[in-house]
Structure formats: structure tokens, C-alpha cells
């Protein structure tokens with residue numbers, strides 16, 4: 001008999017909040033990207049704009065984009 005895990009754990013949609021800080025400048029992060037290797041980086045709007053082309057060139061995937069909030 002397999003015990004089911006708490007379904008609320010599976011539904012945890014993460015959002016960036018004030019404790020998430022840009023990996024470049026420690027401003028509040030609004031974008032999270034993931035690389036092929038599975039590592040993720042978070043960005044403020046300023047630095048995401050600066051690195052967006054390089055990130056997409058490396059195949060990074062946007063996990064969270066809260067720039068409109």
C-alpha cells in the first residue's frame with residue numbers, strides 16, 4: 001500500500017517575493033531562468049534586460065516572469 005503524499009506540496013507554485021534577490025546586484029528579483037544543467041538564476045528587471053539575449057542564446061528557459069507586476 002503506497003501512501004499518497006500531501007497534494008498541496010505538488011501544487012506549490014513558486015513566485016518570487018521580496019526575499020528573492022538578483023544574482024548580480026541584490027535588487028529585488030522579478031525573473032527566474034533555468035539552464036540546461038538545472039541551475040537557476042534570478043534577475044532584477046534591469047539585469048534580465050541586459051542578459052536576456054545571452055541567456056536565450058544559451059538556451060535558458062524563463063521559469064518566472066513578474067516584470068509586469
Ligand SMILES: [Zn+2]
Pocket residue numbers: 022023024025026027043044045046047048
Ligand atoms: Zn540586478
